[in-house]
Amino acid sequence: MLKTLALATSLAMFGSPALAVYKCTDQGGRLTFQDAPCAGSGQKIDARPALAPAERTPPVDAAAAIAKLQLEADIATAVRMHRPTVGMTTSQLRDAMGSPSSINENNVEGVRRDQWVYDRSNGTWYVYPVNGVVRSVQHQSALSSGTSIAAASNRACPSEHEIRNAETSASSITLSVAEKVERQRQIRDMRNCGR
8 A cells, every 4th residue: 555655646746647546545444546436435636657767877887987087098198298009099099109100901800900110219119900999019119129329310309208218228127237338328319319
């Protein structure tokens, strides 16, 4: 009976088309609600059905939402720093790096798996987009490949970001003292480029 009462009350509260609901009192004095006229005493009530429940949105996965925001922030930073990063689209890659020096096209079982090559003063970037999204990035440093900064800088003077990368590379614990001295000289040349 309480369910019937709650239903009738909720139906009466909303502004939808009215339905015929009858409030009846039986011989024992109990109150009931029904859709047929009362056998004994009672009254007709204009009840309105409840509104359709709002379309439910799926629960938000907080970890996934945070990961998505972090990826968007990483991509924005990469574009600003002119470097590629995993997860960016090829359009964002072009915003970050410009046009590639070359593209090695590949199609495996209907899936585009290209290699975009960017020759830069600090080395060569190999970027692997799959169906328009960067899935992998490799960087071969000019310093690690033995290319001198002078030869690499024939293209253009290095950016601050490239110089910081060279400084990080020069601090590697795997380098001998002579290699570290040579890398420091190359970094000075990078800093003096164009002066």
